[in-house]
Amino acid sequence: GxxxxxxxxxxxxxxxxxxxxxxxxxxxxxxxxxxxxxxxxxxxxxxxxxxxxxxxxxxxxxxxxxxxxxxxxxxxxxxxxxxxxxxxxxxxxxxxxxxxxxxxxxxxxxxxxxxxxxxxxxxxxxxxxxxxxxxxxxxxxxxxxxxxxxxxxxxxxxxxxxxxxxxxxxxxxxxxxxxxxxxxxxxxxxxxxxxxxxxxxxxPKEKIITMNTWSSELSKLAANAFLAQRISSINAMSAICEMTGADVTEVAHAVGTDTRIGNKFLKASVGFGGSCFQKDVLNMVYLCECLNLPEVADYWQQVININEYQKRRFANRIIECLFNTVTNKKIAIFGFSFKKDTGDTRESAAIYVCKYLMDEGANIRIYDPKVTEKKVFSELTNPLLCEDPDRVKELATTYRDPYEAADGTHALVICTEWDQFTTLDYSRIYEKMLKPAFIFDGRLILDHEGLMKIGFQVVTIGKKLHRSNVHRPFSTASQS
Ligand code: NAI
Structure with a gap:
């Protein structure tokens, strides 16, 4: 019936x-x-x-x-x-x-x-x-x-x-x-x-689309592949921007006002996370391989490769800006969930940023409004990612308060775009940090000009900020 x-x-x-x-x-x-x-x-x-x-x-x-x-x-x-x-x-x-x-x-x-x-x-x-x-x-x-x-x-x-x-x-x-x-x-x-x-x-009835079963199954994979592809596309642009002086936010705006392209999902960042995008794109890559369509498989695989590259690139930039060494340095990580308004940490970019920094011996101090300490450690000690859980316990600490997490650190890294990070008292944070105090904005959510006025060295994705480039003592090539 x-x-x-x-x-x-x-x-x-x-x-x-x-x-x-x-x-x-x-x-x-x-x-x-x-x-x-x-x-x-x-x-x-x-x-x-x-x-x-x-x-x-x-x-x-x-x-x-x-x-x-x-x-x-x-x-x-x-x-x-x-x-x-x-x-x-x-x-x-x-x-x-x-x-x-x-x-x-x-x-x-x-x-x-x-x-x-x-x-x-x-x-x-x-x-x-x-x-x-x-x-x-x-x-x-x-x-x-x-x-x-x-x-x-x-x-x-x-x-x-x-x-x-x-x-x-x-x-x-x-x-x-x-x-x-x-x-x-x-x-x-x-x-x-x-x-x-x-x-x-x-x-409404017109929003309910019926079709054959295979089209429906493939449509879900296709939709997630297209969404992930947009993020990898703008993130690929962000790498060009950082090398040239173009600003990825401006480029995204200019591109997104074309109604054929649209302005949503064009925000550059440290990379996408979550339980779905990577899994579903990989699922499609595998499907293509099984169907003997290697060119199509390679095309979608590249969406994943750019995302890996982006996470690694961001972590490398942090290390490079901190004078090429983060060993024993204290670094505050703001945000551990894969995006704002969720406590879900599956495949969160923050996990990889933390891992890369800990590989270099950094002390990381994690604050997230919705992620429990237990979840943070279960992600960071996941055997697929981590060989030495004891070392993670030595190097990583979680905090219930952002100001405490930032106290005495060399750098603050934004990994998740939680709204509350935009309204923190950054002057207060600055006072308690070691100098030069760095902020790495992996989500492009902060007021960079304002932070630079306070005295921060600000580094972000897809944009060269003039004063932050002053501190590059080990790079010999002329910067601008
Ligand atoms: P989840 O891991 O949060 O939930 C799955 C639940 O199924 C678990 O609680 C597990 O204990 C339970 N379960 C597994 N086998 C069972 C069995 N035989 N009998 C009873 N319970 C069993 O997964 P999530 O995130 O809800 O995803 C579910 C599916 O929906 C996945 O295929 C995912 O790709 C898809 N999806 C997820 C979205 C998301 O935002 N998380 C969005 C759209 C689709």
Missing amino acids: MTLSKICCIGAGYVGGPTCTIIADKCQDVTVTVTDLSQDRINQWNSDNLPIYEPGLDEIVRRRRNKNLFFSTDVKKAIIEAELIFICVNTPTKNYGLGKGRAADLKYVESAARMIAEVANQSKIVVEKSTVPVKAAESISNILKANHRTGVQYQVLSNPEFLAEGTAVSDLLHPDRVLIGGDQTSEGREAVESLCWIYQHWV
């Missing part, structure tokens, strides 16, 4: 939690159960301290929880009761075996599909919301069909999620579009209609 009364979600993370919360709020006639294997995560969703931070989310969870929104570890029961099941599990980059470092690891998606097949005793609509390679829906469908009980039928839909962390609630409430891919059969179309019915509670 077209209407639904019970749905569930497998995976209570950054996508499953917020998405189902909004559905529960907008479809109060539907019972929504969000499940996860992690008891810890579910306990947090049922507490006053949600496992993720998203502006506006707490209030909506509080309003619907235990009315028509439930969080539970009983995945099987939720599957049995639901007519429609969202799969929102993680799909990280594989770190072993075939496709290591590039392919998406579908083991969690597969185990969710197997669990559905094992327990379902009625027909289900299974919605793949996790980001997956093209044709994953077909694999899910194969698993379901090969294990189905008599009389139980499945329709598998692709419904990729486009929310961005930090703005998840408003993205979910006012999506640019909702994408639904399904089989071009009458059963397929009926399943698509049922999912449309959910979204039509609040999304």
Whole structure:
């Protein structure tokens, strides 16, 4: 039928939690159960301290929880009761075996599909919301069909999620579009209609786009690849700007006013982070290699390469400006999350900046308004990145207060664009720093002229600031 009364979600993370919360709020006639294997995560969703931070989310969870929104570890029961099941599990980059470092690891998606097949005793609509390679829906469908009980039928839909962390609630409430891919059969179309019915509670009909399953799956990878590509493009420009005296902010403005290009997502920075961009571009690179399209694979791989280059380049610039050595120097790191308004640190550029500085023996003092000490250390001691966790514990310290973090440091490095960093009392910070006091603005958010008036040596991305270039005692080439 077209209407639904019970749905569930497998995976209570950054996508499953917020998405189902909004559905529960907008479809109060539907019972929504969000499940996860992690008891810890579910306990947090049922507490006053949600496992993720998203502006506006707490209030909506509080309003619907235990009315028509439930969080539970009983995945099987939720599957049995639901007519429609969202799969929102993680799909990280594989770190072993075939496709290591590039392919998406579908083991969690597969185990969710197997669990559905094992327990379902009625027909289900299974919605793949996790980001997956093209044709994953077909694999899910194969698993379901090969294990189905008599009389139980499945329709598998692709419904990729486009929310961005930090703005998840408003993205979910006012999506640019909702994408639904399904089989071009009458059963397929009926399943698509049922999912449309959910979204039509609040999304205008013309914003709900339906298409074939493979197009829908590829569109999500394509959208993230285009977004990441814009950042790598402007970051590539920033390197040219630093060498020439052009200003990347001015270039971005001039380029972005062309309506064919548009002005969003053209901000130069220390590089993109987050759990998605790198993973999804690598996923596409691997897909191209498997399809024997090496030129296309190389094209997208370069988006990742420029991002690596940008992070490394920024760290090298810090070291170079600090007279080519940061050994035993104290450096404050402002911001550790991968962007503002989230506590998520996955693939954050700050991790790499910290690592490169610690490789040179720097003492780093980290302040972030939303990231816990535990999370900072688990990122910095991640075995894929770090050989000596004891050394990290020696070199890195976290602070709850930005002024304390900056006290007695040689340099301050902005890694995340948190709004509060623009309103700190930089005169007060300057007084307590060693001189010359350096600020490295990796996000282009500070008032550079104002900081230079206070006395700071200011170094930023994509721009030469005249006075900051005075302190280059070891560079012999004439600078300007
Ligand atoms: P996450 O890691 O925050 O959440 C995934 C959750 O699934 C975890 O809590 C895990 O315990 C749970 N899980 C794994 N296997 C399970 C199973 N068999 N049964 C029950 N629970 C299970 O991941 P996140 O960030 O929510 O991402 C999920 C998917 O959505 C990924 O494919 C990602 O690429 C995609 N996506 C993520 C966006 C983001 O901003 N984080 C945006 C758009 C898409």
